[in-house]
Amino acid sequence: MSKIIVAATPVVGHTGPLLRIAGHLAGLGHEVLFLGGSRFAAQAAAANCAFRALPGAADYDDRDLAASFPERERVPVGPERLAWDAMHIFGDPAPAQLDELRRILRDFPATAVVYDSLFLGGVALSLDRKADYRPLMVAVSTFPLMLGSRDTAPFGPGLLPPVNEQERAAYAALADRLAELGRPVTDHLRRTFATAGVALPEGERARVFAEAADHFLQLTVPGFEYPRSDLPGNVRFVGGLPIAAARDEELPEWWPELETVRAQGRRVVVVTQGTVANGDLTALVVPTLRALAGREDLLVVAATARRDGVQLLTAALPGLPRNSRAAGYVPFTALLPHADLLISNGGYGGVHTALGYGVPLVIAAESEDKPEVAARVEWSGSGLNLRTGRPTVESLAAAVNQVLADPSYRDRAEALRAELADHRALDVIADLVSGSG
The missing domain is CATH 3.40.50.2000 (Glycogen Phosphorylase B;)
Known part of the structure; x- marks a missing residue:
């Protein structure tokens, strides 16, 4: 070894x-x-x-x-x-x-x-x-290929x-x-x-950095990255990392509702601002809950990814809508199998986790590399790109209606799920470091 x-x-x-x-x-x-x-x-x-x-x-x-x-x-x-x-x-x-x-x-x-x-x-x-x-x-x-x-x-x-x-x-x-x-x-x-x-x-800086490595591995699949006729020979698409098993964490008391929602003819919408840009939940989480309030056909889950997230959310939006549920840390690997749609600010890892379950997306991106992630969601047909980090209540309501009503988004997300499942990033890396890749 x-x-x-x-x-x-x-x-x-x-x-x-x-x-x-x-x-x-x-x-x-x-x-x-x-x-x-x-x-x-x-x-x-x-x-x-x-x-x-x-x-x-x-x-x-x-x-x-x-x-x-x-x-x-x-x-x-x-x-x-x-x-x-x-x-x-x-x-x-x-x-x-x-x-x-x-x-x-x-x-x-x-x-x-x-x-x-x-x-x-x-x-x-x-x-x-x-x-x-x-x-x-x-x-x-x-993160998305910068070349x-x-x-x-x-x-x-x-x-x-x-x-x-x-x-x-x-x-x-x-x-x-x-x-x-x-x-x-x-x-x-x-x-x-x-x-x-x-x-x-x-x-070009990004190309210099990429070509410096013996192997440059992009954690995605061709179906989620723009084709390039001038891609360096050392660049390889290896798929996302396997979805980790859910950790043993205490689940919120409302969790059993997820097991019965489909039997009630309802669908689950998850909204999150990720693990970093979640200090101001009025950017995306709050307007999403407002946009979907009153939708008895939906259960809306706000995954704040903060230990104090529920308190922050209820301070920003006193009296959560009846169809909303909130949580601090909740494992996406347990939550997303129940989801019909993920609304997020476009973190690369979170988007790939959603696609790993075949969940379509609505992306509201503004900072870091997230506008590029949002553009790839749009290009791949797996969701909508709102082209802002602070969408209006009206634009969110319209986006949710469009994605849930049009099966093509789910179909494209399912196609990417299958493509991701066909790749074995960890096996590729293990083979390379062992000299057999």
């Missing part, structure tokens, strides 16, 4: 999938060391992995980014915030990440490093041509692929403008890599 390092940016959406991978490899008998945020130490131990915390400022807590990055709060949400995050949340820790990888390798001669594709210390090690020894480098992307292409719109705004030469030309011009606007980010990252003794090659 092999020695393997698994490394992740200390953000839950990046760390969670890498911990699943680490646990799978450890379960196969490999000796796995997990490098990540200190708050994930217990989870690494539960996965039977050795653990090393990221050093110093690289070990921030994503539950309170304002504490580690107070200046971030002054940057507007949207392209400016994305650029700031690229430089400082993901870029600045790269030298410390690389130094820690080098220290680990001196005592733990791993044959492979599996890293979150925005763990830029892993990118730096992949690019380090002066390294005396470099393991097999396997990057795992936990620019002549066959797609530039990444970020959430635009659909071009349908004619006029759109293709317009997108090419937009890509040039965005590249110019993004030059300060690239220059910042180039200086950051240089402090670690690594040269960042010229070219």
Whole structure:
């Protein structure tokens, strides 16, 4: 068996999938060391992995980014915030990440490093041509494929692929403008890599990062990602990670209603703002409950993903509608098999979990990579893209009516469920690190 390092940016959406991978490899008998945020130490131990915390400022807590990055709060949400995050949340820790990888390798001669594709210390090690020894480098992307292409719109705004030469030309011009606007980010990252003794090659940033790895694995299927005729040869679609079994958690007292709702001729709509952007439930959860209030044919479940979520919700919306039920933490693996529709802000992992159950979607996305996830939901036909993070009550009511009334959305979600089931991401990764992939 092999020695393997698994490394992740200390953000839950990046760390969670890498911990699943680490646990799978450890379960196969490999000796796995997990490098990540200190708050994930217990989870690494539960996965039977050795653990090393990221050093110093690289070990921030994503539950309170304002504490580690107070200046971030002054940057507007949207392209400016994305650029700031690229430089400082993901870029600045790269030298410390690389130094820690080098220290680990001196005592733990791993044959492979599996890293979150925005763990830029892993990118730096992949690019380090002066390294005396470099393991097999396997990057795992936990968000939509960022690679620019002549066959797609530039990444970020959430635009659909071009349908004619006029759109293709317009997108090419937009890509040039965005590249110019993004030059300060690239220059910042180039200086950051240089402090670690690594040269960042010229070219589109996302492509440079992807091509640096020996293998770049995208956690999705072709049916949920735009076709590209110029895709690098090391990029591979491996499907989503298997849906984890539901944990033993206390379920809300209203849970038995889910077992009888279909017998009553009713359907279940689940709404969530995910595990990160859930501090202000008036963005999506509250307007959804208002939009669907009075619908006796629906049971609406607000999954707040916060221990204080029910209290926050009832403070924002005194007197929940009769057809609504609320919960703090509730396992999606237990909830989504009952769902007829998921309304969410477009987290990549949550969307894939829904599709893994064949559940169609309504997406209200605004920040980070979520507009790109929403666009892929629209393009794949598995749901509706509301093109805003704060939809109106009226637009939500209309979207729910449309998706529940038109069986094509469920059909496309079911097709993606079947496609996801045909892929075996964990087996691919295990084969690669064992030298047989």
